[in-house]
Amino acid sequence: DIQMTQSPSSVSASVGDRVTITCQASQGISSWLAWYQQKPGKAPKLLIYAASSLQSGVPSRFSGSGSGTDFTLTISSLQPEDFATYYCQQANSFPYSFGQGTKLEIK
C-alpha cells in the first residue's frame, strides 16, 4: 500500500500569508494526486486534482505542484475562509489513500 505523509501536521498563519503544505508518497505516483479542504462538520471539498489542475470554482490562490513522490499545495494569500484542514490523496493505485491531514490555524 502507498503511504501518504503530510507536513506539517499543523501550521499557524495570518490572513494574507503565503502557505505551503507538502505531501510525500511512499512510492512514485506520477501526478495521480488530489488535494481536499475540510472544514469542521463538513465534507471534504476537492481543490486540486492531477497534482496541479484547479477544480472548477476553486479560487486561483490555490495551486498544486509536484510529481513522483513529492507534492505541494500552496495558498498564495490566505483568506479567512481558508482556515481548515487539508488532505492529500493518491489516486495511482489500490487502495486509494489519504494523508493524515494538515490543520491550518489562525495565528
Added chain:
Amino acid sequence: QLQLQESGPGLVKPSETLSLTCTVSGGSISSSTYYWGWIRQPPGKGLEWIGSIFYLGSTYYNPSLESRVTISVDTSKNQFSLKLSSVTAADTAVYYCARHRGVTPYFDYWGQGTLVTVSS
C-alpha cells in the same frame, strides 16, 4: 446541481451489519462517466476510502475491508448502498458517499456525511 445524501441507522451493535444508502439527485447514477464511492472518517481522524461502484455493478474495494464490505447500486432509485458486516467500535465513523469521474478517484461531489456509532 448534483446532490448526494446518506441515510441509515446512526447506531449499530457490535458484530452486526452496518447498512447505509446514498441517494443521488440532480443527476443520473447511470452515467458512463462516473463512479460512486464510500469514504469514512473516524472522529478526529483522517479519511479512509472504502470502495467504489459503477452503475453496471462493477465494484472495487479497499483490501483492508474487502472481506466485510458490499457495495451495490439500484439505478431505478438512483441510489447506491454500503453494507459492512461484523462491525466493531473501530468502525465508528462519519461515512460519506461521493462521486468520482471514471476509474480515477478524484471525489468531486460529496454527501454531507452521516455518523455511525458502533456500541451495544
